[in-house]
Structure formats: structure tokens, C-alpha cells
Amino acid sequence: MDLTFRFLYAFRYTSAVAFKRPARKDYTEESLYEYAIGALGRRMRSVAEMKRLMRPKVAHQEDGDRMVEAVIERLKQQKYLNDARYAETYSNNRKENQKFGRLRVTTDLKARGVHGDVIDAAMKTTYGDTDEVELAKKFVQRKRIKPLDPKDQKAAARIFRTLLRAGFSSRSAYRVLNGMKADAEILAALEAEAAEATETPENE
Structure with missing residues (x-):
């Protein structure tokens, strides 16, 4: 029993040491700047995104917020952030x-x-000069959406909602489906549904 207890204790101690979290890295303003440059090198980011990225890195440091703001200002001055x-x-x-x-x-x-x-x-x-309906048609082509059966209400609704999620107005989605020969009654029902969804938040 005594040996078993000692074995379990040693196992738990070893496991605790093995899985102990590494100490948080302390950043200087310069090292935080280098981190930010690396992040911007991977892709463009907004000012808010950069702040969200850096703040957790220095949240444990007393002057963390000051360093974040200083790095942001430096990046703006160098035109890396705009x-x-x-x-x-x-x-x-x-x-x-x-x-x-x-x-x-x-x-x-x-x-x-x-x-x-x-x-x-x-x-x-x-x-500014974009024809939204034409852009919506290009979106449909890019998504390789199959030709529509005029009477297929589920397919029409799926395309309609896909276009709304992609950022097109219900009017443009309606015109795209009309060009795909969707049934008039189906189109009217979808348009009414979109109008109701738009009005609901205002009434609540």
C-alpha cells in the first residue's frame, strides 16, 4: 500500500511538472512592435484588430495598455496601419x-x-458604380449554383437567402431569381418574408 501511494504521488508530481504552463512572456515596447510588424506582414489588419491582437500579450504587465497605444501610434506614423x-x-x-x-x-x-x-x-x-444585380449574378456563377426548377420553392428560397447572406438586397435577389425563371408566387412569398424580417427588429 505504501509503495502504491508513493508511486501515485510521484506520478502526479511528475505530471504536474510536465504540464506546467510556461511563464508568460514579458514584452518591451520594441518587442511588441516587432510582434505587430510580423502580424501585419501576414495580412492587413485594422487598428482595432491590432489592438485585440496585442492586448492579451501584455495584459499581465502594468504598462501593457500604454505600450499597445504607443505601438499603434508608431505604426500609424509609419503608414503600416491605415x-x-x-x-x-x-x-x-x-x-x-x-x-x-x-x-x-x-x-x-x-x-x-x-x-x-x-x-x-x-x-x-x-x-459606387456597381450594378448590384449583375454582381449578384456573378456571385451565383462563382458558387456554381445549378439552374433552377421554376416550381422548386425550397431551391428558390435557398438561393434567395444565400444572396441575402452574401450582402445583396432582397430586391436584387428577387431580380436574379426572376431571371432564373422562378415561379411568380414563390418570388412574392420570398419578398414578403424578407420584408417581414426587415421590419421585425424595428417593432420589437
């Missing part, structure tokens, strides 16, 4: 490569912490 450029580049890539609509890109940029005025300017530049 939300206006980021928003325009991001929105252009999402439009040209993924064929997303304005509403989807606007939502994504908000989630990345970009200010509303900056987003509005980027949308004007990227989508």
Missing part, C-alpha cells in the same frame, strides 16, 4: 474575388472595428 486604406483594399478584394455585395462587406468591416465614416467612404469608392 484604416481608410485597409477598408478600401478589403472591400475591393471581397467584391472582385468573392463577388460579395455591399451589405456583407459593410458588416464585415464593422466587425473588424472600422469606423462608420471610413466604411462609407470605402463603399462609395468600391461599389
